[in-house]
Amino acid sequence: xxxxxxxxxxxxxxxxxxxxxxxxxxxxxxxxxxxxxxxxxxxxxxxxxxxxxxxxxxxxxxxxxxxxxxxxxxxxxxxxxxxxxxxxxxxxxxxxxxxxxxxxxxxxxxxxxxxxxxxxxxxxxxxxxxxxxxxxxxxxxxxxxxxxxxxxxxxxxxxxxxxxxxxxxxxxxxxxxxxxxxxxxxxxxxxxxxxxxxxxxxxxxxxxxxxxxxxxxxxxxxxxxxxxxxxxxxxxxxxxxxxxxxxxxxxxxxxxxxxxxxxxxxxxxxxxxxxxxxxxxxxxxxxxxxxxxxxxxxxxxxxxxxxxxxxxxxxxxxxxxxxxxxxxxxxxxxxxxxxxxxxxx
Amino acid sequence: xxxxxxxxxxxxxxxxxxxxxxxxxxxxxxxxxxxxxxxxxxxxxxxxxxxxxxxxxxxxxxxxxxxxxxxxxxxxxxxxxxxxxxxxxxxxxxxxxxxxxxxxxxxxxxxxxxxxxxxxxxxxxxxxxxxxxxxxxxxxxxxxxxxxxxxxxxxxxxxxxxxxxxxxxxxxxxxxxxxxxxxxxxxxxxxxxxxxxxxxxxxxxxxxxxxxxxxxxxxxxxxxxxxxxxxxxxxxxxxxxxxxxxxxxxxxxxxxxxxxxxxxxxxxxxxxxxxxxxxxxx
Numbered sequence: 001x002x003x004x005x006x007x008x009x010x011x012x013x014x015x016x017x018x019x020x021x022x023x024x025x026x027x028x029x030x031x032x033x034x035x036x037x038x039x040x041x042x043x044x045x046x047x048x049x050x051x052x053x054x055x056x057x058x059x060x061x062x063x064x065x066x067x068x069x070x071x072x073x074x075x076x077x078x079x080x081x082x083x084x085x086x087x088x089x090x091x092x093x094x095x096x097x098x099x100x101x102x103x104x105x106x107x108x109x110x111x112x113x114x115x116x117x118x119x120x121x122x123x124x125x126x127x128x129x130x131x132x133x134x135x136x137x138x139x140x141x142x143x144x145x146x147x148x149x150x151x152x153x154x155x156x157x158x159x160x161x162x163x164x165x166x167x168x169x170x171x172x173x174x175x176x177x178x179x180x181x182x183x184x185x186x187x188x189x190x191x192x193x194x195x196x197x198x199x200x201x202x203x204x205x206x207x208x209x210x211x212x213x214x215x216x217x218x219x220x221x222x223x224x225x226x227x228x229x230x231x232x233x234x235x236x237x238x239x240x241x242x243x244x245x246x247x248x249x250x251x252x253x254x255x256x257x258x259x260x261x262x263x264x265x266x267x268x269x270x271x272x273x274x275x276x277x278x279x280x281x282x283x284x285x286x287x288x289x290x291x292x293x294x295x296x297x298x299x300x301x302x303x304x305x306x307x308x309x310x311x312x313x314x315x316x317x318x319x320x321x322x323x324x325x326x327x328x329x330x331x332x333x334x335x336x337x338x339x340x341x342x343x344x345x
Numbered sequence: 346x347x348x349x350x351x352x353x354x355x356x357x358x359x360x361x362x363x364x365x366x367x368x369x370x371x372x373x374x375x376x377x378x379x380x381x382x383x384x385x386x387x388x389x390x391x392x393x394x395x396x397x398x399x400x401x402x403x404x405x406x407x408x409x410x411x412x413x414x415x416x417x418x419x420x421x422x423x424x425x426x427x428x429x430x431x432x433x434x435x436x437x438x439x440x441x442x443x444x445x446x447x448x449x450x451x452x453x454x455x456x457x458x459x460x461x462x463x464x465x466x467x468x469x470x471x472x473x474x475x476x477x478x479x480x481x482x483x484x485x486x487x488x489x490x491x492x493x494x495x496x497x498x499x500x501x502x503x504x505x506x507x508x509x510x511x512x513x514x515x516x517x518x519x520x521x522x523x524x525x526x527x528x529x530x531x532x533x534x535x536x537x538x539x540x541x542x543x544x545x546x547x548x549x550x551x552x553x554x555x556x557x558x559x560x561x562x563x564x565x566x567x568x569x570x571x572x573x574x575x576x577x578x579x580x581x582x583x584x585x586x587x588x589x590x591x592x593x594x595x596x597x598x599x600x601x602x603x604x605x606x607x608x609x610x611x612x613x614x615x616x617x618x619x620x621x622x623x624x625x626x627x
Contacts, residue, residue: 069354069356070354070356070357070358072402072445074402074403077441077442077443078360078443079360079402079443079445080360081357081358081360081400081445082357083352083353083354083356083357085352085354109597110597112596113595113596113610114355114595114596114597114610115355116354116355116595116597117352117354117355118354118356220622223624250597250599251598251599251600252592252593252597252598252599253592253598253600254405254406254592254593254598255405256400256403256404256405256406258402258403262403265402265403267356267406269592269593269598272592272598272600274599279590279600280589280590280600281590282588282589282590283407283428283429283430283432284426284428284429286562286563286564288563288589288590288625289625294625298624298625301604301624302599302602305604305605306602306604306605307605309604309605310605
């Protein structure tokens with residue numbers, strides 16, 4: 001990691017240079033209340049005051065909701081399958097720590113056991129520039145240890161008085177700042193001091209602080225408490241919205257589409273949700289998770305336990321998108337604490 | 346920029362040909378499959394308990410266990426019940442048709458190495474015999490490496506009994522014990538009646554010298570495990586093949602997860618000890 005200072009005066013021209021030279025994706029105001037990550041063509045379109053986008057910034061690019069992965073072709077009795085891989089260079093600007101941590105999680109998923117080239121080719125061609133944020137009421141990344149990110153980005157910009165504190169994590173990031181920004185200097189004692197104060201203040205701003213550590217062991221104790229889980233899942237509509245907005249959810253279905261000429265076809269993967277009843281259904285009609293209690297319980301297990309065992313990390317970055325999106329007002333943050341309360345009472 | 350690369354990804358199947366189809370019950374057919382590329386066929390090797398992902402053009406892809414002997418290098422065989430989209434389409438196909446194959450997948454297989462010099466107890470329920478056939482055929486090739494072999498097989502009714510010819514052969518041998526049972530007998534049935542769990546109390550293999558393998562419908566495991574535990578088989582010596590919904594076969598789609606394990610890459614065969622405290626496993 002290199003630590004550099006970008007003067008405020010140079011900031012706009014730096015960003016403009018990036019917009020000119022890259023397929024630049026950043027946060028843009030969509031309407032009064034929402035922002036989305038989309039193609040930015042001028043500095044004025046970029047709005048870093050956004051708090052949270054409904055759909056996570058990188059997921060829709062690296063792992064789109066529907067994605068062609070194989071195409072095939074039939075002639076008489078011969079069939080040909082061909083991989084479809086997209087890998088154009090993209091620059092993602094203005095990503096928050098929690099969302100970069102989520103990308104780091106997805107990187108692990110798609111590179112463990114087998115390498116998923118459909119994801120990894122796009123990831124290898126993605127430049128990520130992070131920026132700092134202000135916590136919202138539903139944010140609990142601090143409790144999940146995801147409020148700060150140390151890898152997975154090329155540059156991370158934190159705004160200080162009249163300047164930006166720039167963490168440079170890759171040589172690619174270093175090249176960008178050397179080539180496209182002017183007035184760059186190394187960060188000194190004064191800069192670090194102000195940066196540390198800023199991060200310290202940021203950590204004090206969180207309102208939600210669920211005790212995720214207690215969930216890990218207590219979950220085992222409460223697993224078979226049917227009454228408890230019925231209470232937790234009582235209002236769930238099994239709609240799967242929580243998974244659609246989740247930056248770490250990666251479950252997908254695979255389906256085939258064939259052209260009307262019956263000669264060409266494609267294989268598509270599309271987001272699935274473990275909250276939907278068909279998720280655990282196998283041919284023959286057996287469903288491994290027939291009730292909404294089963295399903296919500298397993299979602300929490302996946303987020304808070306499974307990947308602690310597998311990758312030594314939570315599969316929840318505490319972004320709070322599922323809390324804001326849930327029509328039934330189900331909150332993973334309060335449910336984490338209910339597990340603890342139920343067990344300790 | 347979307348590119349059609351020459352480099353294969355994990356999702357691209359190899360082309361293979363169905364060389365033989367045999368109807369074994371009203372709902373099950375055996376499919377012999379050979380890769381179109383001779384080199385691929387030569388290289389294709391698998392272990393008992395592993396599975397492949399099979400593509401029917403225009404319909405989709407589904408996972409199927411391999412039933413043939415791993416020593417058979419000429420072709421591999423799948424035993425497929427007509428029950429879903431892909432299996433239904435397969436049942437309508439003819440010999441000579443082309444399919445796509447990915448695999449073999451599954452790092453957890455029936456551990457035949459560990460079974461050597463021990464008694465082997467094989468418990469199959471219904472279509473669960475299919476993946477076990479691969480193991481049975483394999484260990485019978487080197488019968489002397491194993492001590493006693495006992496096969497317990499439960500089917501719904503006499504008509505649904507799979508591999509009747511093979512079972513007939515086993516019954517003629519004096520180095521395998523075969524116990525067959527059906528839930529719903531017909532007039533001609535003279536054998537055992539009931540679920541295969543009922544036959545476990547009769548097993549007289551010493552637990553410290555026995556390896557047990559189990560495969561059957563999801564509902565079966567809990568009861569089989571209860572009976573095996575009464576017999577005091579060590580959980581490390583009991584192996585279960587766990588079926589789950591699978592979309593990708595390569596540990597990405599997450600549908601087959603059982604706690605922190607994935608059936609496709611960590612299984613599909615697990616020791617009872619591995620899954621002892623895995624919720625939803627059995």
